[in-house]
Amino acid sequence: MTAQKTIYALSSGAGTAGVAVIRLSGPDSFEALTTLTGRHDFEPRVATLCKLKDPDDRSHLDHALALPFKEPYSFTGEDVVELHIHGGRAVTEGVLSTLHKNKSLRMAEPGEFTRRAFENGKMDLTEAEGLNDLIHAQTAAQRQLALRQMDGALRHLYEGWRRDLVSLLAHLEADIDFPDEDLPEGVAEAARPKIRTLCSDLKGHLDDNNKGQALRNGFTIVILGAPNAGKSSLMNALAQSDVAIVSDEAGTTRDAIEVNLDLGGYPVRFIDTAGIRENAGKVESEGIKRALNKAEQAHLKLITIRADEWPDVSRETLELIDDRSFVVFSQSDKADLDPAMFHVKHPSLRPVEVTTTSSVTQQGISDLLEKVERYSVAQMEINEAPILTRMRHRTALEECISHLERFDQSATLDAVLAAEDVRMAARCLGSITGLIDVEELLDVIFSDFCIGK
Template structure:
């Protein structure tokens, strides 16, 4: 079936120096010729200056650069053209209107250019997701991870696993069909078992990454928690460098969760300030405390804020203070946590030294002594926080690429489960074992797009902008 030719503004909206309008589809060449009045397109991938006109009225809309990308040597794999025009709204509107008046040419839907690139085999689904992540990247870490995924490293890893599983499945099916004829080499099933065992090990290691890729893509969820009047909202305002939350000496000022998205050392962070944890009879504050505990439960990292002037009086009660902040089963040190001792400006030098010494006890979270009022200790705290973020997110440029989305983890987990069932059925029913290999291969195929559905495609491309 012959496809429509699509067009869209690919650069950002609003006034700019240069705006890029692109087309993709079989009518791209005729659209380029109609708007430039030329008899032939320019040489492929060469920018030439042309007068761009409205084909209906012959009125000049602008003078700009045009480029011609004959398929399949284009981003989408189809014939494509680009118009680089001045970025004024009137110019852009005029060129878009002129293109929209041409037959068999229509405005592109969000992500349709990238979707066609996938459908034409120019990139797999993981690379398309990487491109989408690159467009939305706001930190250095996100950019590096998205570029690596867009270059195909994640897709190549999944494709290698899929190929290994396909080979294993072929050997099992051949054994089922031809073993009675003595045409199958001895030990072929043992080779399959060894191959599946290696793949299981690689999958487990891939999934045992602490959700680094997902955290780097979506942001590390950090929750500021602690008792009332410890300085939680002041810490939030310091980190945001603006008054995001209301600060007052009245205990229980913060009653709902206050969120802010930050870039800390190149890592994306979703920071949440929560209500002070205490027993109260106030119905609204009770709900705030409940929400605070829910956020702590689901946090990637907890900043446990305590009043240093209270802790210094009874340093031995620090473990109990943390017990009141962290979930009960997370106080063994497994839940990432930083202990923030605020109001250090109210302590003398010796008291501060003694307090830090008390915090060095085994089993306690790393401690930072600071003052939100004077700013002292904030730089050192940020340094510790960045180290923690770097540990949680890892370096996206080193080691094996990580899963970056929940759908990756879901399909990989289902594949691993299928391989486990293969090992169970191997000595019981070889046909059932082969079916489990087939199910595992299908899950890997869903990752790269070899096996897909309209629902998966719609989910992946829905967040793309029009023009990409």
């Protein structure tokens, strides 16, 4: 391992706090601590109360706790020093600018501490991604998902599969290199059932309704309907705050407006959209295009229909109703309408729920919220099985499957080609955990982190 330059950064959040943590990592960390304190008597993994001083003018910077870690027993695998200082602006800026003057140090880039931990074998890529998710988790379910990934749930699964493939590959290659040796007959043929089982395990793992991604990014619920249907009012009522502009002027909402809620520990994002109608002006048409686009990507659609206009519903609105939608009869204070009327009039349409609400009297709002929560939690609920959380994982697994399926076709024809397919499939799995060369991926993955992580 070639020693890298020592890096430092504020690792706790910005803003005033009782305590802030500045972290250093690299071969000059301990030396930098001595420069700041004038002391050499620090012990690894023991917190020591000390005075931090600017070495140039000996001015006092803070009373701090210094906590050193000797490599390789640290987060990054390098020598690490944590300085637990007082979390005010003048203190953090004073310590950071003093470190800045030390020529053997440089400020860390976003995600650089975790990147070094990965490069020093402290974690694989899925665990690093789990750590980033944990830092950004907004709800209890997101926290649990992130912790499982950080604890190696995906690594164990993918590494197990990859090891199986590497072992099959070893047999196939032995068969190719030493055809006359005393090896079992039909190595490729013998591998076929194992490859098929693996293929079906991979497909089962992928067939998860994208719940890991929904849980990580938020379950999106788009509110749709004609202009003035009461969409913005409904969103405000659900969010219990005035996030969207409400007006009796049709076409008020032009661009999508979002609000994130925590429903029973699960992340849900409501999106208010422009009213959908024919013959809209240029700007409104752009809003409608965006609304339809959001509708396509949504996990759930709330289709608002004014109770007082029933049974007048535009064709554009009816076309949005499918088995991923709730029909919401809005403005129920203006007309008393039985939800069952919807099925009587449109028996061929199969929305999940039909409810009535009033954003003025609040009738039906908590009932709708409960139904939305039940539906979205059911879509995101995770069991004990490891769950993939990123498009990157999905793409690599799909590619892996396509190599395994090709193996099935080439195994009897050409042993060399068959072995190549197994090798490529193993590479795909290795690219998820970072076991194979993924240099080009690293900048993308770690730039997603913040400084100090």
